[in-house]
Amino acid sequence: MGRMALLGMSLVLGSTALLAQAASDDPLLKPIEPEFAQRWLTPQPATRIHGRTWLVGFGGLNVALIKTSAGLILIDGAVPQSVADLKANIRSAGFDIRDVRLILSTEPHYDHAGGLAALARDSGATVLASAPAVAVLRAGxxxxxxxxxxxxxxxxxxxxxxxxxxxExxxxxxxxxxxxxxxxxTAGSMSWRWKSCEEGRCLPIVFASxxxxxxxxxxxxxxxxxAATVRSFRRSIARMKRLDCGILLSAHPDQSGGDAKLARFLQQPRPNPFVDARACRVYGERFxxxxxxxxxxxxxASAADHDFQ
Structure with a gap:
């Protein structure tokens, strides 16, 4: 290998090391449960699902992007260690993180909200969530x-x-x-619903917590x-089952069969496997x-414990 090639490789390696060091020094990018979380971070391409709605996340964590006439909306932020890959996916879709104006949160758990702080900082966006979720996000x-x-x-x-x-x-x-x-x-879980139009056909899309x-x-x-938590679950499930839902995207794609749908979509996008008027009802029934x-x-188990005593 020639001297110039060695110099070039050294520069690349040096730059990579500097970037890695910068990430490790950034408190907003400090990895959370890296070994456990890795199971969710299977790389996948940024994919336009319908109209101006994209998926820009990972095999086990959905992150949605909506293009509007006034900038971008993201839904969820995955984990801190995934932020660089998320931004790369956004770029590969032809967008810029600095065009994100709003970030919507489904729940204040680290797998969906751990990356919100860094994404909001890097974009200048405001994070929107339910009042209980905002309290958790503020407290950390x-x-x-x-x-x-x-x-x-x-x-x-x-x-x-x-x-x-x-x-609202x-x-x-x-x-x-x-x-x-x-x-x-979670007490603050929030799902999000919007209308997406493509080739004259408009569909309601639900991003479900x-x-x-x-x-x-x-x-x-x-x-x-x-008992109050169980009642909340039952109300949320009943509500999900009633939603008008042309396309369902769930925070964890495998919970709604979204992983299999995306695999089919990448092979054959027409007819769109995500289009399913029954999807929200089936999702609710499953849980x-x-x-x-x-x-x-x-x-x-409680009865068995009582009998044993």
Missing amino acids: RSGADDPQMAWLPPLPSPARLRAVKDG TIRLGDTGVTAIATPGH SLNPVAAPGYRFSDPAH EGLLDRKLAEETK
């Missing part, structure tokens, strides 16, 4: 009303936060996105102290069944 940590609180690490807090109400429509240019409260998985009844060890949904099973298992 979930409260006792979160079934997973005991095992959740802290996350960086975005500088610009604004609370939105259930049913957020407008940016020619696009309106409506907030749909879907608490349960998780409805998964998962909890840290020791937390029981069947505990009378948690209604999981919640029922969870409660039945807890009740059975």
